Amino acid sequence: MSEIEFRVPLGLGEILQDAVYREGSHEYVAFGLVSHASLGGRDTLLLCQVLSLPESAYRNDLKHGATWGGMAMVPVIEQAMSEKLGIVLFHAHPCHGLPSFSDDDRMSADRLLPMFQQRVPTRPHGSVVLSKTHASGVILMPGETRPKTAIAVRWYGAAISKWPASDEAINTSDEPIFNRQALLVSRPGQVILRQARVAVVGLGGGGSHIVQQLAHIGVGEIIVIDPDRVENTNRHRLVGLTSIDIWLKRRKADVMHRLVRRIGTGSKCRRIPVRVPEPLAVEALKEADVIVGCLDHLHARLDLQDVAWRFLIPYVDIGVSIRPITNASEGDPRVAIGGNVITLIPGGFCLWCCGFLSQEKLSLELNGPNRGYFQGRAGEAQVVSLNGIVASQAVNEVLQLLTGFGGTGIRRRDVAADSNGSNQRGFKKLNGITGTLQEWGASRRSGCASCTTALGRGMLTWAAAI
Amino acid sequence: MRQEAIEQAIQDLGAIYGDEVQSAREGSQTFVRLKAIELYSTCRPPVTPMLLVFDHSQPKPFVYVRPGQLLANGRVPKTSSTVLIGGESWMQFSFNIPWTEEDNIMRFVAAARQRFAQDE
Numbered sequence: 001m002s003e004i005e006f007r008v009p010l011g012l013g014e015i016l017q018d019a020v021y022r023e024g025s026h027e028y029v030a031f032g033l034v035s036h037a038s039l040g041g042r043d044t045l046l047l048c049q050v051l052s053l054p055e056s057a058y059r060n061d062l063k064h065g066a067t068w069g070g071m072a073m074v075p076v077i078e079q080a081m082s083e084k085l086g087i088v089l090f091h092a093h094p095c096h097g098l099p100s101f102s103d104d105d106r107m108s109a110d111r112l113l114p115m116f117q118q119r120v121p122t123r124p125h126g127s128v129v130l131s132k133t134h135a136s137g138v139i140l141m142p143g144e145t146r147p148k149t150a151i152a153v154r155w156y157g158a159a160i161s162k163w164p165a166s167d168e169a170i171n172t173s174d175e176p177i178f179n180r181q182a183l184l185v186s187r188p189g190q191v192i193l194r195q196a197r198v199a200v201v202g203l204g205g206g207g208s209h210i211v212q213q214l215a216h217i218g219v220g221e222i223i224v225i226d227p228d229r230v231e232n233t234n235r236h237r238l239v240g241l242t243s244i245d246i247w248l249k250r251r252k253a254d255v256m257h258r259l260v261r262r263i264g265t266g267s268k269c270r271r272i273p274v275r276v277p278e279p280l281a282v283e284a285l286k287e288a289d290v291i292v293g294c295l296d297h298l299h300a301r302l303d304l305q306d307v308a309w310r311f312l313i314p315y316v317d318i319g320v321s322i323r324p325i326t327n328a329s330e331g332d333p334r335v336a337i338g339g340n341v342i343t344l345i346p347g348g349f350c351l352w353c354c355g356f357l358s359q360e361k362l363s364l365e366l367n368g369p370n371r372g373y374f375q376g377r378a379g380e381a382q383v384v385s386l387n388g389i390v391a392s393q394a395v396n397e398v399l400q401l402l403t404g405f406g407g408t409g410i411r412r413r414d415v416a417a418d419s420n421g422s423n424q425r426g427f428k429k430l431n432g433i434t435g436t437l438q439e440w441g442a443s444r445r446s447g448c449a450s451c452t453t454a455l456g457r458g459m460l461t462w463a464a465a466i
Numbered sequence: 467m468r469q470e471a472i473e474q475a476i477q478d479l480g481a482i483y484g485d486e487v488q489s490a491r492e493g494s495q496t497f498v499r500l501k502a503i504e505l506y507s508t509c510r511p512p513v514t515p516m517l518l519v520f521d522h523s524q525p526k527p528f529v530y531v532r533p534g535q536l537l538a539n540g541r542v543p544k545t546s547s548t549v550l551i552g553g554e555s556w557m558q559f560s561f562n563i564p565w566t567e568e569d570n571i572m573r574f575v576a577a578a579r580q581r582f583a584q585d586e
Contacts, residue, residue, distance in 0.1 A: 037553075277550040279533060303550045310553045453493035460497055460552035462488040465480045 003150040003165045004139050005039075006128075007312040008047045009347025009456060011444075013155045013410040019052040020092040020130060026058055027065035027092070031076045033085040036124050036141070037311055037458035040197075040287035043141060043148065045124060046312050046456040048085055051076050064104055066091060077119055084461045086123030087116045088139070092130045098167040099131035101138070101149075113140050113147075122461050134163050156345050158414040159404030160289065160314065162192075177265060178218055189403030190218065194266070196402050199223040199288035201276055201304060203252035205237035205382050206294035206318050209391030211256045212239050215263040217399065223284050224256040225272040237384040277303045290398050291315045294391070296380075298357060298365050305344065305351045309454045312346040316397045317356075318390040320430065322381035337386060337432025341393045343401070348415060348424050352450045354442035386432050393428060393437055417441030467527070467567050472496050472520040475527070475571035479518075482572060490552065496520040497552060503531075503575070506538040506583040516578065517556050518571075526565050529578045530556035537582050544586045 008016065019030035033049040057072035080087045089112060093099040109127035116125035117140060128137035128151060138147035153163040172187040175194075182190045198219050200207050203226035214222050229249045230241055238252070240259035253271040260269035272284045285291055285307045293304045293315060301317060308315035320339035328334050344350055351357040400406050407414055417425035423441035430437050444451060467475075476498055479487045486501040500516040517530040533548045533555050545560040561581040565574045 275548070277555050278548050279555040282550065282553075282555055306550050307553065449493060457492065457553075459554060460490040460492060462490050462499060464485065465476050465487040465489040465498060 003042065003152055004148045005042055005044045006034075006047060006135070006151060006153045007044060007346075007456070008153065008155045008410075009312055010156045010345045010410070010415065011347045011412050012047055012050055013157065014412060015050045016047075016090060017092075017130075017410070019050060020090050021094055024055075026060075026067075028058075029053065029066050029068070029089055029091045031073070032088040032090055033076075033080050033083065034088055034124065035085055035456060035458040035461070037286070039311060043124075043139075044311075045086070045088065045126075045139065046310075046458055047088075048083070048456040049079070051079070077116070080116070080123075081119050084120060084122065084463075086120060086125045088124075088126040088128055090128050090130060095131050096133050097131060098134045099129045099136050101127075101129050101136045105129060105137070109138050109147075113138070117142075122463065134165075134167060154312075155410040156312070156314070156347055157408065157410030158400070158406065159408040160401055161404070161408050161410060175218070175266075181217060184405050185217075185399060185403040186405075189405065192402050193218050193399075194220045196289045197221040197223065197287060198398060199225060199285050199291045200256075200294065201225045201281075201285070201291065201300075202294035202296075203228075203238075203256050204234065204294065205384060205387040206320070206391045206394075207292075208237075208239035208241075208252075208256065208259070209388050210292055210294060210318075210394055211269075212259055212263070213392065213395040214398070215260040215265055215267045215269075217395070218265045219267050219398075219402075221268045221270060222256075222260055223270045223272060223288060224253045225274070225276060225281050225284060226252045227273050227275045228252050230255060237382050237387060239384075276300060277307075282307060285313070286311050288313055290401055292394055292398065293317045294394075295319075298362055301351060302357060302362065305357070305450065306454060308344060309346060309350060309450055310457055310459070312456050314346065314401050315344045316394045316401075317342040317344065317351070318394045320382075320386050320390055320432070322383065322386070322432070333433050335381070335433075337430070339386070339390050339430030339432065341390050341397065341428040341430070341437065343397045343426035345401075345415065345424075345426065346455060347444075348426065349442040349444045350448060350450050353445040353448050354427050386430075389432070389435075389437065390430055397426075467520055467522060467524065469522065471567035472522075475518075475520065475567075478571050479575075492552060494522055498527075500575070503579060505535075505579055508538045508540075509582045510536040510540060516575070517551060518575075519551065525567070526563065527571075527574065528558070529563075529574070530558050531578075531582075533557045535582065537584065537586070539585055541586060543581070 022028045031051045032047050034045045036045050053072050057068045059067045061067035113125045124141045126139035135151045135153050140147045150165040152165040155161040178190050230245050251273050253273045257269045274280050323336050413421045415424045417423040427440045427442040428437045488499045490497045498518040502513045503516045514531040518527040520527045543559045549558050563577040
């Protein structure tokens with residue numbers, strides 16, 4: 001596949017568009033610092049930072065849309081070298097449709113890209129022009145001399161907004177089985193669902209509900225990840241489980257595969273019967289459009305968060321916790337039922353930012369110096385109906401991310417939970433006694449190590465040590 | 467570990483393993499990957515990449531090998547598990563390696579290799 005995809009985290013898209021769509025006496029440019037990864041066989045550029053030039057750096061030149069002094073790029077190049085990131089020059093032709101990458105743009109790219117490549121040879125570099133709906137330009141991958149020119153863009157905001165690499169009209173779905181669902185997600189939305197790939201990690205009481213619903217809504221491919229085999233004690237909560245599965249000790253992934261097939265809406269199911277972060281599972285996760293985690297353990301969530309942040313993939317986390325209240329008065333609830341549905345959009349708050357993960361909590365979960373000493377949470381209370389509440393909301397979140405039925409904006413305000421916009425929605429807490437899911441919201445924390453070191457960084461960039 | 471000690475360790479590894487040594491940095495951590503380390507001949511596989519992670523806040527590096535590495539007797543090392551480091555899967559294992567930053571890093575690597583000659 002020769003197409004390149006750009007992934008732009010929440011917040012950075014806004015900065016980039018504000019920089020290049022600015023109106024003035026000349027065109028404006030912005031420099032994107034990028035890492036890259038091969039995700040599902042496709043070269044993917046992951047935007048990490050956007051840097052603009054000060055007005056004083058531009059020169060008056062009527063022959064070109066924008067001209068700037070070479071020295072103005074020194075801080076950009078230095079930062080790219082220090083962080084080992086590629087440089088992509090952006091400008092805009094704010095029209096609709098595929099913008100033309102002019103001869104002037106090409107000549108400028110021919111001059112700049114080899115220079116960028118010389119400074120950071122291990123990363124891609126490029127020059128891209130944005131319209132209001134598409135992107136075109138040239139991207140030079142490391143070690144390649146022939147640039148790639150088909151560029152798709154994936155903007156993260158309230159939903160995933162995809163700009164296609166060509167201006168061919170989007171095919172609209174005409175699958176009658178989804179007629180009533182399409183009233184919510186729209187016909188193009190139904191096509192997006194059909195083309196989507198969602199990974200579900202953990203196929204127990206929560207994950208099995210989610211797989212079932214993803215198949216009902218017609219998600220193209222559901223990647224089911226879990227190494228476990230079913231047991232008799234799963235019978236009360238694992239959706240799709242039969243007595244014979246227990247007798248044959250079938251893998252949960254196989255049970256989910258059969259469940260998807262029997263629903264018969266055309267969804268495919270890929271089975272990955274290993275634990276995250278085994279290599280096979282990590283490679284499968286990297287291909288997903290959205291990851292849904294239904295896991296008991298914080299360490300497993302830490303791994304999903306890491307993959308999601310490095311490769312810019314939205315991650316929806318669910319969990320339910322039922323704990324007895326030992327000193328409850330007669331007539332009062334005997335249990336506290338809590339839970340969460342956390343929607344993590346790359347560039348927004350992460351599990352560390354919202355306090356769900358902390359070093360103290362992770363240490364408590366271990367029983368020794370490393371994960372080999374880990375002890376599970378078997379024996380905790382589980383009820384199918386309570387799992388179903390958070391699972392259904394997680395599928396709503398996936399629907400929103402993929403189809404944007406609740407709004408598709410790429411700006412931070414589009415995901416704001418409160419009126420001043422400082423709190424991002426996406427952290428819902430369950431009160432199982434009152435039967436409510438309440439939006440708590442959370443904010444990205446400045447100085448968060450996960451957001452500063454892992455977001456959009458892909459794999460480590462190795463260099464010769466001597 | 468002090469930055470000078472980390473740099474010295476990388477230099478020492480480079481002097482022995484040459485092109486087989488690669489390094490990367492992320493945040494406060496320095497990663498060193500040794501492309502192929504020979505283990506005991508009956509280990510499966512007998513050669514593994516090894517990852518050393520140096521951190522200023524830790525007195526010695528963390529060490530990892532390729533997931534699925536078996537001991538010389540064909541067993542899975544006790545209290546081992548797979549972890550994600552820099553977006554890649556690695557196997558961590560339990561082994562107390564007596565080492566300080568004044569020691570040569572090769573002593574640390576040799577002790578890590580020795581772990582796979584043990585019975586469990």
